[in-house]
Amino acid sequence: MTSSSKPLSTSIAIPQALPTLAGKVAIISGSCSGIGAAIAIELSSRGCNVVINYPSPSLQPQAVALSNSLITRAITVCADISSIEGPQTLVNEAVKEFGKVDILVNNAAIAINLPLEEQTMEHWDSLVNLNGRGTFLLTQAVLPHLSRKESRIVNIDSISSRAAPALQTIYAGTKGMVDSFTRCWAKELPPKYGCTVNAVSPGPTMTEGFAAAGEPFMKMMQPVLDQTPVGPRMAKPDEIAFAVGFLCEPRASWINGLNLTASGGLFID
Template structure:
């Protein structure tokens, strides 16, 4: 399939994990893909950006359009997580989490809107199941992802009449390098993997490529009547009730 032939996509945090899988999927379906993050990206045209800096989003969008002439797809995938309790998290950590997970997507979308109007473009945000529920000590992360889900709906409502769609995916446990490292450092990796399988009705965790497949569908023209939706990608985890 070449659903994105002659189209230009920007994927933030596209150097690794879910973002890398999304960037590869869009590229493999014909898109010219840019990624934006702190470090270098040897696989894609990369733009260095620190998304705690409120001036970075505008600069990134302008550079994409300057280099490619247009923007058709914006994927807000960059994110971070701080594991601290409500009482222990500092205001600096709280603000940094919100800056990267929520404020940067807002600023990127705002900067991209004039260009997406021209192309009848699409926005896909990477939310989280923790925007719907929460794990312990994820106060800032859960709040920021819930906010991103709300932003997704608001953008869809305000800009649908302009031909701009905005949706979000909410991944659960995905086999990224970061999560695999967490398992190996858990103290009992075998038990951790057993427990991960147990909480998923499908009997396993997900892959970045499975998330990327949904993102590509939502960004494509065949999803033209879908907007303002939050799609959970979690192998049924949020559906299964825990045992008493």
């Protein structure tokens, strides 16, 4: 018997060179700056058409500049996700332009760092209405329009939801809501809508907001950053965006209910 020089056949699929999300449509709330903008760039680089959301008319030039920089089709939509009407407005404009939604990234959020005694009902309303209710309403609004084929919902959580840092009572609480939403929806929604539901939990990330906090704040943060195993620094927004992109890939179809922590090991659950 002679051995054959022909290679053994394999059933492993070889990734194609074509953009993996070509033809997909993604809504990213709060996406004209920071992590949201980085997610828009990441998904566009994978071939995805993008709906960029900004909350007020003053941010339109920033949103349009981002849209013009992308390599795929993109539209910009002014919609305040903390309002009752904003989430539905965002979805309506997306569907009007593209006819469907394949990916929803619930990114819009704000934070406040104050002692418990100094946190007010105004803080409560602004954080709960955007971080919690906004995520809830936007997800509800998008469900009838999901493509039902390899569709994805990705919630931007935070390590604060589980690490429970001081000075973040309301913020950590709202991100705890997002964490629980992810777990509930990962069980409830896939059988009905053919989607997966996951979360990405960033640690401290160098966004415009952090940069504007100034040098004194950064000095205060440094002891925390020094505890990060991968390196004593903040994350870059594109590092968080890559985690989101991974969960949106067609080949991530068996990943559901995951809270993917992207903190350089600062928090390990």
